[in-house]
Amino acid sequence: MNDKRKKSRNALLFLILSVCIISGLVSIRNQYITYPISDGFLNLSNENIEDKAIRLNGTWKFYEGTFDTDGARQAGSLNVPESWRGTVINGKKLEKHGIGVYELRLRVPSPGDYCMKLNYVSSAYELSVDNKKILENGTVGVDKNSEIPSWTSQFVYFHTDRKDLVIRLKVSNFHCNNGGIVLPVYFGRQAPLIRFQLFNLMKNIGFIGILAGMACYLYVFNWCLNKKAQSVYLWIFCISVLVAASIIDGESLVSIFPFLTINAVLKIEYVSFMVQIVAIQYFLWSMFPELGKAHPLYFLKGLDFVYTAVLICLPALPLLYDDRIFVPVLVINAFCYFMLIAKAFRLKKPNAGPIFLGYCVYVLSCILQIVDIQHHIDVTYVSDFNFYYFGVLFFLLSQGYVLAVNVEDTFRQSELAHEMEIASLQAQISPHFLFNILNNIYCLMDSNIKTAKNMLMCLSDFLRVKYRFDYRTYTLYQLREEFDLVKAYVELQNVRMNGALKLIIDAPDELLSNEILPLTLQPLVENSIKHGYDSGELEIRISVTPIGEILVICTEDNGKGIPPEVLETIGRKDTTKNGVGISNINYRLNICFNSRLVIESQWLKGTKISFQIPKRGE
Known part of the structure; x- marks a missing residue:
């Protein structure tokens, strides 16, 4: 979903x-307005052209195959903007190359200053207003050799003393595939056109x-x-x-x-x-x-x-x-x-x-x-x-x-791979511990049946707690579940060690719903028992202390401690080869919480291991 x-x-x-x-x-x-041009004439005498440019779209007169407009050749009609290629004028189909004159009669509201903007007219043209040439773009010619093409956009100003204007564009095209005025022409006052x-x-x-x-x-x-x-x-x-x-x-x-x-x-x-x-x-x-x-x-x-x-x-x-x-x-x-x-x-x-x-x-x-x-x-x-x-x-x-x-x-695949990697690492710990316990039970079967039975019952309780969690679905579970696991584990070990272990858990109830990686504390307690126990009573204390938005979790014992030369090498082993113990916990804490174990130990006085996790909702 x-x-x-x-x-x-x-x-x-x-x-x-x-x-x-x-x-x-x-x-x-929104920046221009179009008035219909019919048969080469546009009447703007009653229009307000002070605010917007005028687009000169419509039907212009067109004299095909000539630069003269003296009446020697009958004028046809041609749409602007549009290529003249393929257009039929006076019964003749125009080719892409040729010459001609566009003509538009324009009635403006009053004499004065006006502007015109011409974009691409292929391939060269001359612009005249009332028979006065005001602009030349390139050089018009009657063939490819005499024509000098230009595609430069032009913005031209001119003054007129009349209200009736005659705009003519002499156009030649011998260089482009589409001849004529193929982009719109604009007319108007200076301010709106600019x-x-x-x-x-x-x-x-x-x-x-x-x-x-x-x-x-x-x-x-x-x-x-x-x-x-x-x-x-x-x-x-x-x-x-x-x-x-x-x-x-x-x-x-x-x-x-x-x-x-x-x-x-x-x-x-x-x-x-x-x-x-x-x-x-x-x-x-x-x-x-x-x-x-x-x-x-x-x-x-x-x-x-x-x-x-x-x-x-x-x-x-x-x-x-x-x-x-x-x-x-x-x-x-x-x-x-x-x-x-x-x-x-x-x-x-x-x-x-x-x-x-x-x-x-x-x-x-x-x-x-x-x-x-x-x-x-x-x-x-x-x-x-x-x-x-x-x-x-x-x-x-x-x-x-x-x-x-x-x-x-x-990202989703990366997250999935990340979760699968964590689940795989957590699942690797289970056989390591299980084999140790089964080996102990096996050794006790001949010498102390009652103790072996008690160990089996404790193991059953331990597994019941542990396998309430599904590694394939979740990465984390609650602190209380980890504590239940540790309690079951210590009880299991106490059966074997005749009650030599004392477990103290100091954690406020309101923090027990915070989430932790499974099998984070249990291996630390296991190490305390395995490496710290010498004789007499071994006390293991687990505390949870909130500091702002984090929780500091600490396991501490009064066992033998860790020799200095061993302490320097702890946590450096390659998890991919080892898969268990301190290296495994460090790796999982790092990729999940950007945290790692802090190990403090004094030889013959005990060991303290702490780490941080985010404080989550209560």
Whole structure:
């Protein structure tokens, strides 16, 4: 029941974290407002645009295959944001490479100062307002040789003396797989647009922080669990995701390293995705090694390594980044991984369930992200959703859940092994004592039947007390039970020694419910009798003294004592070889209570042995 509750709490924590991440990713929606753009016109004359940025989503006019808008070519319509690839305009299906002009007529509330924010527009563009060029990002061209691409995010200010504006973007694309305005364009006053920019930046930093934190968490915990290979694979996965995310958001990587060429950015983007694939491959292989070699995954790594090496070593050839090459590689890998995890889940391998769920969400989110880039998913509460971010975080959180369960299982197994070790040590003492008593009874059978019978009765009482305790179920029992055991043992020995032993127990009744390791005091009393008795009467006193939150338990006798040279070596014997006596008690006290025996002895005057245990509830 305890385990079920713990796993339920872990599952709830996992759900809460996921919901928090979703909320964080979509909360940017509160920083802007969208008005419908129809046939390339948006009327804001009666709108309050002082508090929020305006997202210019909708249908813009588009002049395909030209940079002129003088009417020589009929304008079509194109959704923004969306790739123009595959779109039909004037009966013509657009390819990924080409040129064109986006046009939006905008009526603002009043003349004045305005701003525009443009993220990723592939591959180069010129922005003009009322036929006045105000921004150039890269250099537009009519072919690959004349175009100079740029992915730099732009934030531009301009002044207008009119209420009716004509915004045009001349766009050329000869370097990317998706042409046109594939990310939203924002317009508005300076203050709300800057606030929106800062909020968006904070969102990206937050994602990077969460991802970096998850990377550290997974790396450290896997390393602590001695799963060092998994730590390395997850760490590589996280780093490659950070690189890919810095390119997807259209800002981070190019802003930090403005000297990077478009070819270098393309190479980094594709290599980062391939590194993610290889890292997942090796992670799954390490999780389910018995399935890897008999699975296509084993042969797939060669293909992945060759393709990744080609991406890294060769120049940025268009064929290498073509969807006809890259997409099949992704699909083959995704399918093989899915089959591997599904097989592990079907065979009920440990942790297969959370990994299967995390992987499915990750793959689905990647698919949705590609669809969103191509066709812009415009659904309420989802239009701002970064599917790739969410999929990555969900996958990593699923690994975090697996690690939490692994830590819990490891701790539980450690506790079980710990308890079994203690029980084994305690059980080892029983034959040692029992053989001694049986040997004594055997020797008395011929000489003193009556004494032998009394010893058998005492032994029966002793065993009755001792075996009320089950070593397999409990590690500790109460002080009163240990005292009953000692009393029975001393009585048993007194039968043999003609009443030469005197036992005094000084322990308040309210302390007798405190717990102690079984057979802790009895071996000490046995040693007092065996090594301390000389002749006459041997007095053995056991006292229990509370001091704050601990109990000090002391056994003291007036026997022969221990010679100094012997006293120095007591307790140093290897318990694994000996299994009984002082070494055994010291070992058990140490692992259970972080305590040990304190032995004081004077030759011919007696011995005092004490130790401490926690004071428990009365």
